[in-house]
Amino acid sequence: MSFKSGRHFLQIPGPTNVPDRILRAIDQPTIDHRGPAFKDLGHEVLDGLKSVFKASGPVIIYPASGSGAWEAALVNTLSPGDRVLLFETGHFATLWRAIAERLGLEVDFLPGDWRHGADPDAIGARLADDTGHRIKAVCVVHNETSTGITSRIADIRRAMDACDHPALFMVDTISSLASIDYRHDEWGVDVTVGGSQKGLMMPPGLSFNAVSDKALAASK
Numbered sequence: 231m232s233f234k235s236g237r238h239f240l241q242i243p244g245p246t247n248v249p250d251r252i253l254r255a256i257d258q259p260t261i262d263h264r265g266p267a268f269k270d271l272g273h274e275v276l277d278g279l280k281s282v283f284k285a286s287g288p289v290i291i292y293p294a295s296g297s298g299a300w301e302a303a304l305v306n307t308l309s310p311g312d313r314v315l316l317f318e319t320g321h322f323a324t325l326w327r328a329i330a331e332r333l334g335l336e337v338d339f340l341p342g343d344w345r346h347g348a349d350p351d352a353i354g355a356r357l358a359d360d361t362g363h364r365i366k367a368v369c370v371v372h373n374e375t376s377t378g379i380t381s382r383i384a385d386i387r388r389a390m391d392a393c394d395h396p397a398l399f400m401v402d403t404i405s406s407l408a409s410i411d412y413r414h415d416e417w418g419v420d421v422t423v424g425g426s427q428k429g430l431m432m433p434p435g436l437s438f439n440a441v442s443d444k445a446l447a448a449s450k
């Protein structure tokens with residue numbers, strides 16, 4: 231491999247380049263992951279993360295990229311054969327679909343044109359038709375990294391409430407968390423999926439589920 235001078239500058243939608251301030255903060259000697267210092271650090275991080283999601287409930291951290299947190303959201307709250315409603319906003323919504331199908335979920339994929347966010351009216355109409363409540367979860371990408379399109383999460387929540395549908399609401403904020411306004415509690419989201427390496431501007435390898443009481447109850 232030839233030697234490249236200068237600092238490598240990654241120019242893709244993510245991982246983002248990690249700011250120097252953050253690089254300096256993580257340039258620390260290793261600590262004992264079973265010792266008291268790690269326990270204190272863990273509690274501080276688990277607690278501090280809540281404000282990033284604007285969530286009052288727990289935020290779970292996974293040693294995985296964002297896709298791992300997607301998988302965790304689905305397997306911990308749903309069972310094979312359950313039906314989920316997804317909206318095609320772009321590449322990442324399409325990947326949600328692939329993961330859900332591989333896990334044995336039945337996917338209702340509302341078509342989109344990759345130019346607009348998830349349509350609250352279309353989601354509301356599909357849920358209103360589902361009088362038997364077969365749909366167990368609605369999954370939407372907040373910011374579709376592949377297209378730059380942002381979906382209106384609060385409006386989708388309102389559409390779900392308007393037909394009084396009990397489905398869980400799951401939102402992928404992997405590229406929006408900490409860079410676009412996001413409110414887990416206020417917008418009534420049950421599982422918010424996040425990742426470390428985009429809006430949060432940290433290295434890849436950590437991902438998150440902020441969970442509501444309803445999602446926790448579904449996981450039992």
Ligand SMILES: Cc1ncc(COP(=O)(O)O)c(C=O)c1O
Nearest residue numbers: 295296297322373375404405425
């Ligand atoms: C919106 C969105 N969802 C999901 C993913 C998948 O995350 P990861 O590549 O960390 O598994 C990405 C990024 O790749 C993304 O931008």
